Amino acid sequence: MNNILGIMTHRIHHPNSFRRHARAALAENFSGVIVYTPQGVNLKTGQIHGHVFRDGTWSRQRASYPKINLDIGFYPESSLRKASLVKKSKQLRFTAYGLGNKCKIQSHLVRSSFLQPYLLPTEQVKTAQEFIQFLKAHRSIMLKPINGWGGKGIIRVTLDKSHFIVQQNGMPALTLPLSSQGPYIRKVLRNGRHLMQKWIDIRNRSGRVFDIRALVQKNGEGNWQTTGTAVREGKQGKITSNIKSGGSAHQVSDYLKKEFDNERGEALTNSVAEIAQYIPPFMEKSYHTRLSELGIDLAIDTNGRLWLLEVNIKPGRMVMLQVYGKKAWERSFRVPFQNARRILDKNSK
Known part of the structure; x- marks a missing residue:
């Protein structure tokens, strides 16, 4: 395994979906790849349980840590901790390390x-009161999941005189009374941590x-x-x-x-x-x-x-x-x- 490339990802429906990655590794003179998830890493034994690509075929096996690894995964809250522990392991070396949320x-x-x-005014929203104060200060803001990617879960909230308006891709705009600000943001935060950022008009x-x-x-x-x-x-x-x-x-x-x-x-x-x-x-x-x-x-x-x-x-x-x-x-x-x-x-x- 000295010349094999490790590839860590969030899930593996079928190893053949990583054939393009395997070919890229072979083109750079790696002998093969092992594709695995954080759950496949045993930090006590120093072994990985994953899918190995060699000589044109995939096989599921256990292997010692590769000497270098790529991390291409997007980890939800549930698997973020294990992924973080793997990345912090001194024995398992990666081409790059995390920046956090x-x-x-x-x-x-x-x-x-x-x-x-x-840089735009940006804060993590922790309480309903913080959200209300930030919204009053900037009138229109963007709410973003702090571990989100691909534009998923982004919400625009705009304050009007007697109500506030919520916009999200793929959904009709929602108009709510000002009294609902606290309950609304508490509902959003139940789905995960968010940051709030001043909205700017970036329309062409x-x-x-x-x-x-x-x-x-x-x-x-x-x-x-x-x-x-x-x-x-x-x-x-x-x-x-x-x-x-x-x-x-x-x-x-x-x-x-x-x-x-x-x-x-x-x-x-x-x-x-x-x-x-x-x-x-x-x-x-x-x-x-x-x-x-x-x-x-x-x-x-x-x-x-x-x-x-x-x-x-x-x-x-x-x-x-x-x-x-x-x-x-x-x-x-x-x-x-x-x-x-x-x-x-x-x-x-």
Whole structure:
């Protein structure tokens, strides 16, 4: 198992769904892969129970820890603790380590004087009173699950004179009396912890929400690269721009020049590139940890001001496919495997 790549994920319906991962590992001269969940890791015996791909076939078996591992999973609250324990194990080495939930990530971002002008007012909602005060201060806010991904569970809440309005993708807007604010937020919090963030108007001239995703990856030489950037435009009436919710992807510079003007569009495009280059080394230094790839989400309001929405440790690559084409998308998929190979070779010397 010295030359096998470990791949940890949240669930395995069928190992063959990871064939593309196995092929990418083989292309980087790994002898095979073992795909497993955190529940398949025995921290006492130092063994993994998972699906091994070698010589073109899968087999379920127990194996010793691989020398290097990729973590591609998205873990719900129920399995988050076990996944965290696995990642903290000194014997099980990963190409990258966690950044924590959205609130913890925000607490690191605000330490940067460079990033502070781009950050929205953001707090974790712990009590109904905190929610009511934040809503009164900002009038319209976004509620986000602190361990959420893919735009799931995001809610916009807007305060009006005699009521408040709740909007969520795929659901009709809900108008509630002000007296229901406390019971409403307590109901939301029963479904998991949330942060609240000031809402900004990031709709384009057609009224569609749009933001910008920058995919940054550590390559086979150990250097950070911006693999691609893309505008994500949501469907009409949606409150998020997520591609999985029916959004579309567009080339950044052309889109921004069309929305604003050539000079402003070019300046914003350059600022996006600058922030994307800055964040990865800053986060590694701030966390004192190793990272492999990040999805950096930015937005531009109707006044042309650039904002940093959030940083994701496991970004999707659908925007690469839509904007840059299949070959570029496949290359972006390969980069984490090239970085894994580099780390393995470095540790073997």
